[in-house]
Amino acid sequence: xxxxxxxxxxxxxxxxxxxxxxxxxxxxxxxxxxxxxxxxxxxxxxxxxxxxxxxxxxxxxxxxxxxxxxxxxxxxxxxxxxxxxxxxxxxxxxxxxxxxxxxxxxxxxxxxxxxxxxxxxxxxxxxxxxxxxxxxxxxxxxxxxxxxxxxxxxxxxxxxxxxxxxxxxxxxxxxxxxxxxxxxxxxxxxxxxxxxxxxxxxxxxxxxxxxxxxxxxxx
Numbered sequence: 493x494x495x496x497x498x499x500x501x502x503x504x505x506x507x508x509x510x511x512x513x514x515x516x517x518x519x520x521x522x523x524x525x526x527x528x529x530x531x532x533x534x535x536x537x538x539x540x541x542x543x544x545x546x547x548x549x550x551x552x553x554x555x556x557x558x559x560x561x562x563x564x565x566x567x568x569x570x571x572x573x574x575x576x577x578x579x580x581x582x583x584x585x586x587x588x589x590x591x592x593x594x595x596x597x598x599x600x601x602x603x604x605x606x607x608x609x610x611x612x613x614x615x616x617x618x619x620x621x622x623x624x625x626x627x628x629x630x631x632x633x634x635x636x637x638x639x640x641x642x643x644x645x646x647x648x649x650x651x652x653x654x655x656x657x658x659x660x661x662x663x664x665x666x667x668x669x670x671x672x673x674x675x676x677x678x679x680x681x682x683x684x685x686x687x688x689x690x691x692x693x694x695x696x697x698x699x700x701x702x703x704x705x706x707x708x709x710x711x
Contacts, residue, residue, distance in 0.1 A: 500593065500596055500597075502516070502518075503515070503516060503592075503593075503596065504516070504517045504523070506523065506524075506525075508525060510615045511525070511612065511613065511614050511615070512583040512589065512612070512613045513525065513528075513610060513611065513612045513613075514589055514592050514593075514610065514611045515527075515609060515610035515611075516596070516607070516608060516609055516610070519557075519607060519609045519627065520609050520610060520625075521555070523610065525612075527561075527610055527625060528561065528610070528612050528623045528625070530542075530550040530552075530561060533550065533552040533554075533561075536554075538552040538553050538554050539551070539552050540552055540553055540558070548562070548563045548565060549561065549562045549563075551628060557627065557628075558627065558628035558630065559609060559625055559626070559627060559628055560606065560625065560626050560627075560628045561623065561624075561625050562623065562624050562625075562626075563576060563621070563622075563623050564576060564578070564587055564588060564621065564622040564623065564624070564700070566578075574619070576621050577616075577619040577620065577621060578619060578620055578621075578622070579618065579619060580615050580617075580618055580619050580620045583613040583615075586613040586620055586622055587622050587700055587701065588611040588612060588613055588622035588623060588624050589611050589613055589622075591608075591611065591624055591699050591700050591701075591702070592608045592610070592611035592624060594676075594699045594702050594703070594704075595607070595608035595626070595699050596608050597704075598671070598674075598676065598699070601674055603670055603671060603674070603676075603696075604667065604670075604693060604694060604695040604696065605695060605696060605697065605699075606626040606627055606628065606629050606687075606695060606697050607626060607627045608624070608625075608626055609625040609626055609627060610624070610625045611623065611624050611625070612624075626697070629687055629689050629695055629697075630689060630690065631689050631690030632687040632688065632689050632695065633687065633688055634683065634684050634685075634686065634687050635659070635664070635683040635684070635686040635687075635688070636682075636683035636684045638658075638659060638688065639656060639659075639683060660692070663692075663694055664686060664694055667686075667694040667695075667696065668681070668696070671696055672707050672711040673707060674704070674707070675704040675705050675706060675707045676699075676702060676703075676704060677702060677703050677704070677705045677710065678696065678698075678699065678702050679699075679700065679701035679702050679703075680698060680700070680701070681696075684698075685697050685698045
């Protein structure tokens with residue numbers, strides 16, 4: 493499958509100098525650059541919490557909707573050189589804009605994802621920083637949390653065994669298979685990126701560096 497992430501005619505684009513922002517006008521009204529500013533939401537009294545993973549994520553509510561704002565941060569050895577800057581190869585090849593478009597394609601295919609709201613590519617000299625906003629899935633709990641926090645307890649832990657027995661593993665497998673069927677190669681498939689909502693539906697999130705491939709042996 494050709495990895496073609498051409499511009500979707502339904503996406504909107506906002507540019508300020510070299511900065512490029514993409515957004516879905518059906519999910520955000522009166523869009524502006526301050527949507528990517530956690531301090532703006534804190535001052536507005538809309539901030540509802542935060543979480544840290546590879547990126548730093550802030551949760552906020554606005555006009556009856558919940559959003560997740562994630563700032564891209566490096567992991568591993570590269571984080572020692574720069575915590576949140578990436579080598580700039582242009583906006584169309586940047587991680588936030590590519591993740592925005594991958595997520596929107598998955599939405600259009602009817603797959604269970606957190607809908608992409610907006611993405612920002614913010615360059616400076618030879619590097620750039622990035623941000624992504626998605627809708628927050630109501631009542632979502634990660635598979636890792638359901639397994640007891642980190643999700644890496646040993647098989648001899650009775651609490652972990654009880655939690656694992658209560659999980660519908662066939663539903664998780666079926667969900668992952670739906671993504672593989674359309675050729676989605678998730679770059680970081682783990683228990684933190686699988687979420688179950690209040691109705692029992694499973695979602696897959698975090699499509700940073702994900703791409704579409706021919707769905708063959710790698711699945």
